Amino acid sequence: MARFQPKNPDYRAISIETFEAQRAMTTLGISIARLEPGEVDLAMDYSAAFTQQHGFIHAGVITAGLDNACGIAAFTLMPAGSGILTVEFKTNLLAPARGQRFTFRATVVKPGRTLTVCEARAYAMHDGAETLIATMSGTLMALPPREAAARDGALAAV
Amino acid sequence: MARFQPKNPDYRAISIETFEAQRAMTTLGISIARLEPGEVDLAMDYSAAFTQQHGFIHAGVITAGLDNACGIAAFTLMPAGSGILTVEFKTNLLAPARGQRFTFRATVVKPGRTLTVCEARAYAMHDGAETLIATMSGTLMALPPREAAARDGALAAV
Amino acid sequence: MARFQPKNPDYRAISIETFEAQRAMTTLGISIARLEPGEVDLAMDYSAAFTQQHGFIHAGVITAGLDNACGIAAFTLMPAGSGILTVEFKTNLLAPARGQRFTFRATVVKPGRTLTVCEARAYAMHDGAETLIATMSGTLMALPPREAAARDGALAAV
């Protein structure tokens, strides 16, 4: 049984559509691996193009995956027509992002009318073993449908 | 007069070399615009490849720039031969990353033998006007030279 | 000239009243030392009752001071009748809270209709020398007057 009841019966299609509208996700090679109300797994294969000085995936790229997982997890619980903005997040880096494949797993901790708090964890799959490499806690904001339409996602008036 | 006195007389060359060893920076189009002891500006041009659903630069990419600025700012003050790791960072997003060019400006708040705390701000240049779009506070860790060499940057034993 | 223009001409009286309505501030011995639109200094004398195991002020107490400074700084810029809630904050501890007197200095980084982002720094005055001991970045939320009255500050429906 799902922990959360989505307000938007069409949450799955609109969440996937919003995710796929982000060109950065295509460029980084990040895709949706699992999508439930309030819970999302994203997956990314290793790419040398996004490494830091030791050949591991860059912390900023790991953060992009964690942030997106949080955003989509929060978005699944928002009313139809809402826009979504990230307010803030904090990342703790626990181990080097060494591996062939990475998972970004987010869950909603507290949904709200305006603000939703999520937590996420990043895992690296390296030679068959999975390691927790980073954690995130973040705050997402729902833009009411009218504002989402009018401002097209601009944070300026928030 | 510089606020900080670097311990490594060769700090400039080694900081640039470490920055340039990160393939993610090349891929994202981020470069060093200014480098002083404990202070770094990075710059990035807009690229549609790294946008989110509204055509603005993705928060994860902004975070990658802020994190790198913090890392290099901290690194300029570390002893010769040190390795550097990001422990954690928190980002507040203040305005959409809309613009032609972006600056990531980091300063060391408190250097330390093991841990260094930095703050950074991201600015968007849009049609000639500069807007503060994000802030970061983060903690960086120096790996002593012997460990940096032996572990090649792996966080595992931290 | 002030950086910010308050929306509420009565901001000073209402900010002081809100601050003083917090019994925790009296118990901790924290008072307002300076109050401008978007900028607040709080002050606290050393008290052995609030120390950790080394006789320095406890990090949680330092955080209470920083959080309050942020909250009041944000509150000075909100419309008349607003309620205020802390959404989140992050604290970096830079040095032990050793001293006879402590200052918590907050400034608004970005005011907003719903969310306001603040930064704050804590300083210890020890034998005449001032040391930066902690930093905070935080997000505060304005409750619209009608909700503030109806919910009396409860976060439940946020």
Added chain:
Amino acid sequence: MARFQPKNPDYRAISIETFEAQRAMTTLGISIARLEPGEVDLAMDYSAAFTQQHGFIHAGVITAGLDNACGIAAFTLMPAGSGILTVEFKTNLLAPARGQRFTFRATVVKPGRTLTVCEARAYAMHDGAETLIATMSGTLMALPPREAAARDGALAAV
């Protein structure tokens, strides 16, 4: 079976002793409710002395409880003679701290030789119902025994 194996066989006694050496904990009425390797619950009764303007417990006091739970949880896994310092923490406030009794529950996410990352949650017990009111993620630092003795917990040289 415990998730973590303590390095110090005497971890229980020394953790309790360190906790009790903090006068702030006595003043705030916070005590240890459960202590396992890497896992700690603290408990606190409501006290009007530590309330904010709506009569709920102040966020700074909630943070003090969360921070202490993290610190003791991390400390249980450190070698004999270590000192402990909080490096940073971030708190998300989810609901008002309304209730008769509060629990601060911390678990170690990643223990390390130098740095340990913990997560904690605060719960309010109000008329028999428990509500999640706040989350924390934080970084703690072990001071090696020799330094812990020499510096008596001072962060200055960190």
